[in-house]
Amino acid sequence: MTGDHDISPLTRIVARVDRTGEGQVDPELVPTNFPSIDRLFGGGFRRGDLIVLGGDDSAGSSALALAVALRSASRALILSSEMQPERIYERALAMSARVSVEHMRLGAVDEAERTRLAAAALSLRDRAPVVEMLLDGGIAAIERAVEATAGAALVIIDTLEGTLQRDHGQADALGFAVLALKRLALARQIAVLVTAHLPALDRSRADRRPRLADFGLGGAVGMHADVVLGLFREEMYEFDRGVSGAAELLVLKNRGGARNYVDLYFDARFGRFEDVAE
Numbered sequence: 705m706t707g708d709h710d711i712s713p714l715t716r717i718v719a720r721v722d723r724t725g726e727g728q729v730d731p732e733l734v735p736t737n738f739p740s741i742d743r744l745f746g747g748g749f750r751r752g753d754l755i756v757l758g759g760d761d762s763a764g765s766s767a768l769a770l771a772v773a774l775r776s777a778s779r780a781l782i783l784s785s786e787m788q789p790e791r792i793y794e795r796a797l798a799m800s801a802r803v804s805v806e807h808m809r810l811g812a813v814d815e816a817e818r819t820r821l822a823a824a825a826l827s828l829r830d831r832a833p834v835v836e837m838l839l840d841g842g843i844a845a846i847e848r849a850v851e852a853t854a855g856a857a858l859v860i861i862d863t864l865e866g867t868l869q870r871d872h873g874q875a876d877a878l879g880f881a882v883l884a885l886k887r888l889a890l891a892r893q894i895a896v897l898v899t900a901h902l903p904a905l906d907r908s909r910a911d912r913r914p915r916l917a918d919f920g921l922g923g924a925v926g927m928h929a930d931v932v933l934g935l936f937r938e939e940m941y942e943f944d945r946g947v948s949g950a951a952e953l954l955v956l957k958n959r960g961g962a963r964n965y966v967d968l969y970f971d972a973r974f975g976r977f978e979d980v981a982e
Contacts, residue, residue: 734857734895737775740966740981744955749895749931751857753959754886756864756925758900758914759935760907764951764970764977765899768935769860770795771977772897773833780833781856783849785866789835796832799976800824833860841869843884850892861885861898879924886928900925912941916956932957937970951977 735748742748749755759765766786773780774796784792798805801824803817813821834853838845838861846867850859861867867881868874882898889896904920905912914934919925925932934954938947951968958964967980 736772738979740979751893752890753895753930754889755897755931756929757933758902763935763937765935766862767975768977769899776858778857780858781853782833782835782860783838784862785838792835798974802974804973838866841867859894859896864898864900875921879921882924882928930959
């Protein structure tokens with residue numbers, strides 16, 4: 705019997721197009737389940753892709769990455785160098801139940817909030833992301849975590865800087881990490897989403913929307929990533945223009961299509977991003 709590996713790649717692509725046209729889910733896709741984002745990328749991120757998400761300090765890159773993990777149809781893996789797993793799950797509950805983290809920590813939740821928390825905990829029980837800490841850095845630790853989490857189509861690294869194992873030569877080390885994460889995505893056939901700071905962002909310029917050059921690292925992000933996203937929240941800079949919650953997700957690079965942007969809404973009470981189209 706002829707196996708799939710004996711079929712021409714071109715034939716497999718045509719067959720996949722036909723299946724998608726018939727309403728079947730493309731197994732190469734990893735939907736974010738943010739409708740506007742998925743529409744922009746033809747149904748979602750793709751296995752084998754490296755996606756880099758960056759924004760100014762406190763823009764919410766980690767919160768958006770967590771939101772994507774929570775919406776994912778399959779269980780995602782989050783490797784964090786920023787927070788302990790319990791705090792990430794706490795944020796996940798707050799986002800899902802629309803209850804502030806502050807109220808949760810103080811135990812100051814009313815009956816309606818308590819009901820929403822219980823419902824969110826039940827809903828997330830079987831699909832919450834696997835969360836592990838990335839304490840020692842290094843690509844080898846990431847590879848071991850991916851190996852141990854079978855079936856994770858989406859792996860989130862929060863943040864790129866957490867892959868460092870030494871303090872000297874940071875730019876070169878991070879540039880290599882970008883390439884290594886791309887190789888990992890290809891080898892494991894997973895989508896890797898990594899958050900990153902913007903070391904080259906000029907905060908004195910009039911328009912602080914992220915640009916590809918703001919990622920620095922000698923251009924490694926623009927060179928090796930398949931998709932580069934920039935998160936911008938106008939209310940961080942314009943406090944008196946009635947733009948509360950307005951957020952833009954800019955596509956700074958898209959190896960498989962055009963650059964564009966998506967309008968999002970950020971509810972600071974719950975650290976929650978929503979799709980304006982919803």
